[in-house]
Every structure is written in structure tokens, then in C-alpha cells.
Amino acid sequence: MPLxxxxxxxxxxxxxxxxxxxxANLVSFLLKYGPPALSPSDGHLRIVLVTLPVLVILRVLAFGMLRLYRIRWRYMSVHDLKTVAGATTLSSAIFAVSLKLWGFGQASAYSWSMQIIDWVLTIxxxxxxRIAYRLWSDRSLEVTTQPRQRALIVGAGDAGEAVARELLRSPAQGIVPVGFVDDEPKRRGGRIHGLPVLGTTHDIAALTQKIGVEVILIASPRTDGKTxxxxVSRCESVPARLCLVPGIPDLIESSSAAGISRLTSIRAIKIEDLLHRDPVQTDMAELSGYLSGQRVLVTGxxxxxxxxxxxxIAALNPARLLLLGxxxxSIFEIQQELIREFGIAPTxxxxxxxxxNRMEEVFLTERPTVVFHAAAHKHVPLMEANPSEVVSNNVLxxxxxxxIAAGCGVRKLVYVSTDKAVNPESVMxxxxxxxxxIVSSLSRQYPGTEFAVVRxxxxxxxxxxxxxxxxxxxxRGGPVTVTDPQMTRYFMTIPEAVQLILQAGAMGKHGETFLLDMGEPVRILDLARDLIxxxxxxxxxxxxxxFTGMRPGEKLNEELLYAxxxxxxxxxxxxxxSESEPPSPxxxxxxxxxxxxxxxxxxxTLRDEILKVARGDVPYAEPVFAGGTPIRR
Incomplete structure (x- = not known):
């Protein structure tokens, strides 16, 4: 049966x-005693021939104990060569002790000097x-008829070295590295895997033209958004494609079946990368404490x-997840995604x-215990033309x-707001x-429900x-429209914002307004140029x-707080x-x-009234709101 x-x-x-x-053993014998010792009558040679099988077995066993045969020679590393040296040293020590016990000590063929020569030659x-095999394997991989794009690697640190090594060994990637740039002075002029460090990031444009770079790989895991x-701006005049390698942990993916390493994270730069901030740290225990095992309703x-x-929320094991919209x-799509990705059956x-009336029916039937109210109209110019609809949706x-949530005894309600709510110029x-x-006011009327606002x-x-x-x-080929060259906005990624919404929801008790750290505001003009x-x-x-001019309802700069x-x-x-005065009664x-x-x-009349109420100008008015039927507890 074949193996x-x-x-x-x-x-x-x-x-x-x-x-x-x-x-190695026979050569060391010759180096020690010379060709005359090869005579069949020489006693030294007989001792060597008798003990050689024992030495071979000891070495092979030592190599096996240290798992040397699990290593594919094509992927030999410095660490693996240390294992070779360690296994050889271990087997040599055991063999020397065995010789001593058998009486074949220093006076025999196996003097200390011969054993040292044998140890060195074996290693x-x-x-x-093994090194020769790896070099041959790497060389054979370079033979390819596939055209390969010339790449300049930004960052000559560990990530850059790993990118260069994998690209040199993986021609199937279709990319061949030609050099590095790095702003660290001590790295300039050096070479990594035979590739030169050609200059700094200020030289990218010139180098791209000079050496025909087609791809620029940014391989610096600590690169912040500004850098x-x-x-990106220095590459504005060059036709090379910009790509990003996030960092060492995301760089190499090992195939469990074959043990083969390959690049998986080289990708185009996304606009989110230019706003890079430190990852959000989420207290999972705190989130699980108020979401795990709960019936959670999400509007919108x-x-x-x-x-x-x-x-x-699906990842936090709610007892039931209710999707309302x-x-x-859109509701069908998110429902199917949650079934597919999380194995849950949301309603x-x-x-x-x-x-x-419909909302009362939902609350009385489903009995949610935690509510996230994200349903809202958000398009500023569109809502300027439709004030009745935005009042009906966002206010009513x-x-x-x-x-209804408070009346049905919901434990917690989190209201998703916006920075456009601060000193608003728009009806939205x-x-x-x-x-x-409204949320702040109801938090005082219904102390049994915890309310929170996230802005x-x-x-x-x-x-x-x-x-x-x-x-x-x-x-479409342009043009890209920007309302005003000085307009700025705060930006976050969607997952980042939601992580902080969930975290703020855990903190909210009495209708507090929580503000999320969004970094520095970004000029819309800069955003447009970056996207291009x-x-x-x-x-x-x-x-x-x-530049089209500011649209109805827009502000030049958004704010996070009232004065x-x-x-x-x-x-x-x-x-x-934020700490503020309670709303007017x-x-x-x-x-x-x-x-x-x-x-x-x-x-x-409606638009003026909306802005007055939002700014706190609320003269007495007779209640005319026709609520639904009384809530049945």
C-alpha cells in the first residue's frame, strides 16, 4: 500500500x-586522521563504522523529537535553523555520553576534536x-509568464519586510517589489531582501516616474489618517495604483490544509482609512448586561x-431581536443577513x-424590553421641501x-440623534x-424607564x-459637486458609531445626551479630492x-454642543x-x-414653528395631540 x-x-x-x-561523520574522520586512516586494518575506522549507525539513529530521533520533520524545507526560517542546531547538539551530547560508557572515549577514534568537527559539519x-532547497524553490517560483506590476513599498519596517518577502516568493500575486521608501533616517540607504530603500515619502512622485512604479503599497501599520x-496627496500627479496593507496581524493568512502563507490583505485604500482613529474599546460585559437575554426592538x-x-446586537445573544421598519x-435584507451570518431568527x-395604533399593537404583542429608536428622515435639503413629513416622522x-415604550414598561430606550440638532438651521x-x-421630558415623567440620547x-x-x-x-466621469470650499463635517464609520451608541446606551439612565468623539472635522472639499x-x-x-453654493437648511460647520x-x-x-437645563414644561x-x-x-407656518420649538421658544398652547387608545398594560 503506497504511503x-x-x-x-x-x-x-x-x-x-x-x-x-x-x-559529515566520515569527512570529520578524514580531516582528523587523514587518508591513511581509511585502511581496513585501521582500528579507528572499525570503531567509526560500528558506531555510525548508532549516531545516525540518535540524530534522526533528536530531529523527530524537536519536530524538525514537520517543517517543509520550502518554508525554512532562521528559527527552524536554530532547531537544526539544537537537535544536532542534543544528539551529539547523547552520543558522547554513549561513547564514554562503551569505552570509546578520547583515546579512541572519537576524540573531542573529532566530535566537535563532526558537530560543526553536521549543522x-x-x-x-535546506537553505539551498528553499533558494531553489523561491527561484523556481519567480519563473512565470504572467505580467507583474512594479511596486514601491511605503514603510521599510517589519510590515514592509513581510510584504516584500511574500511578494518575492509569490509571483501569482502579479506584483514585483522594486524598492522601499521610509521617513525613518536610519533606514535610508539600506537594503531588505536585496531591495533598496530609495528615499522618503516626499520622493514617491519622482521615484514613480523614474523607475516605472505601477503600484504603491503602504505597509506601515501605525500610519494615522493625516499621514x-x-x-495620498503626494501621489496626486502619478498614475500608480494606491494600496494598503493594514499590518502584520492582517498580512499573512496561513492555509491550514497546506501550511502555505499568502498575502490576503493588500487592498485598495478606502476613504475610511483616511479618517483612521484608534479602534473603539467596547466593554462587552457592560453591553451584555443590558442586551443579552433581552427582547430588543430596533426601529429603522x-x-x-x-x-x-x-x-x-445579534452578536450579544438577545432573547429576541425585533426589526421594525x-x-x-430593506427589512427583508437585514433579516436574511442575520439568519445567514448569526444563525438567529429575528422578527x-x-x-x-x-x-x-400600529405601534401600540407591536409593543403589546412583542413586549420589547430594550428599544433603539433609529427611524428618522435625515436628508436636509429634501426635508426643507417636505416639513410636514419630517414632523410626522421625526417628531410624532x-x-x-x-x-408607548414607557407606558408598556420598557426598561431602556436609546434615541439616535445628530449633531444637526445643535443650533439647527434646517427642519431636519x-x-x-x-x-x-421629548425623550428628556418623558424621562422625568416615567422614572421606571431608562432613557438615553446619543448625538x-x-x-x-x-x-x-x-x-x-x-x-x-x-x-460617471464627474464633475464632483461641493457646496462650499470651507464647509466641514464630523465623520465616523458606521460600525464605530454603533459601537459607541451601544456603549452610551449602557450608561444612560435619566435622558442624558451622550456625545461621541468624532475626531477633527473634515473639509468636504478635501474629502472630494481624496475620493478622486x-x-x-x-x-x-x-x-x-x-462649487454649487450652500443648499437650503445647510450650515457651513456643524456643532456638538449648545452654549x-x-x-x-x-x-x-x-x-x-452634556449637562443642560431640562426642557420647558x-x-x-x-x-x-x-x-x-x-x-x-x-x-x-410650519417651518417657522419647528425652528421656534427647537430653539426653546415654546409659548403656551392648548394640547391638541390625539393619542391612540389607552395603553393596555
Whole structure:
């Protein structure tokens, strides 16, 4: 019965090692005693021939004990060569003791000097054959007919070295490294795997033209967003493709079946990389404490924030996850994703938060214990033209959800707000501010329910937001439109924002407003230029940028706090809480009036009234809000 391939490989290695050990031993004998000692009558030779099988067996056993035969020669490393030396030393020591016990000590053929010569030759032969095999394997891999792109590696540290090594050994990647650039002075002028460190990141453009670089690989795991943006801007005039290698942990993926290492994380730079911040540290124990085993309802579950909330909550083992939204397609998609990825069976609920009777039915039937209210209209210019709809959805919907949740004894409600709620100029921002005040007001009326408000800025990649819009404009060949060259916005990634929403939700008790650390604001013009560069195009040359002027409801710069609000830190480094005066006791009557105006279609009056209520100007108004039927507890 033929041996399996791996057994044949090991047998082959054992036979080669046995031959090399024998050669080393005989050569050391010749070096010690010279050719005359080869005479059959020489007693030294007889001793060597008798003991040689024992030496071979000891060495092979030592190699096996130290798992040397599990190592494929093609992937021999310095660490593996140390193992060869260690196994040889161990077997030599055991053999020397055996000789002493047999009486073949210093006076025999095996003097100390011969044993030392044998030890050195054995290590050299075993290591040399393995190194030669690896060099031959690497050389054979370089023979390929596939065209390979010339790559310049940014970063000559450990990550850069690993990238160069793997690319040199993996021609199937279609990339051949030609050199490095690095801003560390001590690395300049050096060579790594035969490749020169050609200069600094300031030289990228010139080097790209000079040596014909087609791909620029950024292999520096500690590169922050600002540095990455600088590198991208320096590459603005070159046609080379920009790619990123996140770092050593993400660089090499080992195939468990064959033990083969290959590059898996070289990818195009994303706009999120240019906003790089330290990873969010989440207290999983705290999150599990209020979500694990609970019946969790997410409104707006089909949206960008709502769907990511569902993904992260699903990982925390809720007793039941309820997905509520009015768009059947988006709710179906997130439901199927959760079934596929998490193996849970979430409940999909098609409902509109504006419909109080339907919301009461949902709460009374499903009995959620934790609610995340993410349903909202968010498009600023669009809502300027539709103030009645934004009041119905963002104000009436929020009041419905919050009041019914509290009336049904929900343990915790988290309201997802926006930085546009601070000193709002738009009806969208104003309605979100009113939503904050509704939650704050109800937290005083219903002490049995814990309320929290989470306020943050734009999220990258959400539907209808600036980044997807610009990407579509670039795909069409431009122009990319920017409203004002000085406009700035705060940005976060969607997963980052949701992690902090969940963490802030654990802290909220009495309607506090939590603020998420979003770093420094980003100029929209810089964002547009970066997106064009990352698409392999040149701003103003390949893709034009046009300034269209600020749209209705937009502000030049967003804010995080009102002047009357004080900001204090929390136990989480990226979350703070604002301290502000409680809302006016006349808030809810004023909200009633807004809802009535919206239902009557009083568009001209409605916009002014929305902004007044949001700014705290709430003159007495008779309650006219027609709530649904009394909540049945």
C-alpha cells in the first residue's frame, strides 16, 4: 500500500538526513586522521563504522523529537535553523555520553576534536541543504509568464519586510517589489531582501516616474489618517495604483490544509482609512448586561445605522431581536443577513412609527424590553421641501415610540440623534432636537424607564450621504459637486458609531445626551479630492470639482454642543455627556401644535414653528395631540 504524500516526504527527509549525517561523520574522520586512516586494518575506522549507525539513529530521533520533520524545507526560517542546531547538539551530547560508557572515549577514534568537527559539519550540511532547497524553490517560483506590476513599498519596517518577502516568493500575486521608501533616517540607504530603500515619502512622485512604479503599497501599520492623507496627496500627479496593507496581524493568512502563507490583505485604500482613529474599546460585559437575554426592538432597522445596530446586537445573544421598519425590502435584507451570518431568527415587523395604533399593537404583542429608536428622515435639503413629513416622522414618530415604550414598561430606550440638532438651521435638524427634548421630558415623567440620547455627526457610506453621492459622480466621469470650499463635517464609520451608541446606551439612565468623539472635522472639499485620488484619478485634471453654493437648511460647520450645555467626561474615553437645563414644561403642548400644523398642511407656518420649538421658544398652547387608545398594560 503506497504511503500518503506527507509520509513519503518525511521518509525522504529522513533518508537525506541519514546520508548527510554519515557524510559529515566520515569527512570529520578524514580531516582528523587523514587518508591513511581509511585502511581496513585501521582500528579507528572499525570503531567509526560500528558506531555510525548508532549516531545516525540518535540524530534522526533528536530531529523527530524537536519536530524538525514537520517543517517543509520550502518554508525554512532562521528559527527552524536554530532547531537544526539544537537537535544536532542534543544528539551529539547523547552520543558522547554513549561513547564514554562503551569505552570509546578520547583515546579512541572519537576524540573531542573529532566530535566537535563532526558537530560543526553536521549543522553546516543539514542547514546548507535546506537553505539551498528553499533558494531553489523561491527561484523556481519567480519563473512565470504572467505580467507583474512594479511596486514601491511605503514603510521599510517589519510590515514592509513581510510584504516584500511574500511578494518575492509569490509571483501569482502579479506584483514585483522594486524598492522601499521610509521617513525613518536610519533606514535610508539600506537594503531588505536585496531591495533598496530609495528615499522618503516626499520622493514617491519622482521615484514613480523614474523607475516605472505601477503600484504603491503602504505597509506601515501605525500610519494615522493625516499621514495617510499626506501620502495620498503626494501621489496626486502619478498614475500608480494606491494600496494598503493594514499590518502584520492582517498580512499573512496561513492555509491550514497546506501550511502555505499568502498575502490576503493588500487592498485598495478606502476613504475610511483616511479618517483612521484608534479602534473603539467596547466593554462587552457592560453591553451584555443590558442586551443579552433581552427582547430588543430596533426601529429603522433597514437603514444604515439601524441595520448595523441589528448586526452588533445579534452578536450579544438577545432573547429576541425585533426589526421594525416601513421599507419591506430593506427589512427583508437585514433579516436574511442575520439568519445567514448569526444563525438567529429575528422578527421582521413592517410598521410606520407615525401610526400610533400600529405601534401600540407591536409593543403589546412583542413586549420589547430594550428599544433603539433609529427611524428618522435625515436628508436636509429634501426635508426643507417636505416639513410636514419630517414632523410626522421625526417628531410624532419619536413621541409615539417613546410614550408607548414607557407606558408598556420598557426598561431602556436609546434615541439616535445628530449633531444637526445643535443650533439647527434646517427642519431636519430642528425635528431631531425636538426629539431629544421629548425623550428628556418623558424621562422625568416615567422614572421606571431608562432613557438615553446619543448625538453624533455624519457616518461614512450611509445611503444618500455625501460619500456614495460623490463616488457615483466620479464613476460617471464627474464633475464632483461641493457646496462650499470651507464647509466641514464630523465623520465616523458606521460600525464605530454603533459601537459607541451601544456603549452610551449602557450608561444612560435619566435622558442624558451622550456625545461621541468624532475626531477633527473634515473639509468636504478635501474629502472630494481624496475620493478622486483613491479612484486612481487626478482632481481638477481627470475629474472636475464644481462649487454649487450652500443648499437650503445647510450650515457651513456643524456643532456638538449648545452654549448652555456643559460637557463632562464619562468612564469611556470616546463618550462624553452634556449637562443642560431640562426642557420647558410647555414642550409637549408645543409639540401637539406642530403635529396639528403638519396634519393640516400649514407649510408656510410650519417651518417657522419647528425652528421656534427647537430653539426653546415654546409659548403656551392648548394640547391638541390625539393619542391612540389607552395603553393596555
Amino acid at each position: 500518503p504524500p506527507i509520509s513519503r516526504r518525511i521518509v525522504g527527509q529522513i533518508l537525506i538526513d541519514a546520508a548527510l549525517v554519515s557524510v 553546516c550540511l543539514l542547514s546548507g541543504v 495617510l492623507r499626506d501620502i 432597522a433597514g437603514g444604515s445605522i439601524g441595520s448595523e445596530l441589528c448586526r452588533q 416601513r421599507g419591506e425590502n 421582521a415587523i413592517i410598521a410606520d412609527v407615525k401610526d400610533r 414618530g419619536t413621541r409615539n415610540v417613546a410614550e 435638524g430642528a425635528t431631531k432636537r425636538i426629539g431629544e427634548q 453624533f455627526g455624519n457616518v461614512l457610506g450611509s445611503r444618500g450621504s455625501v460619500v456614495p453621492t460623490m463616488q457615483k459622480q466620479i464613476a 485620488r483613491l479612484s486612481g484619478l487626478r482632481p481638477d485634471l481627470d475629474i472636475k470639482i464644481e 448652555s450645555e456643559a460637557r463632562r467626561p464619562t468612564a469611556h474615553a470616546k463618550i462624553s455627556v 410647555l414642550l409637549l403642548p408645543a409639540v401637539d401644535r406642530l403635529i396639528r400644523l403638519a396634519s393640516e398642511g400649514e407649510r408656510d
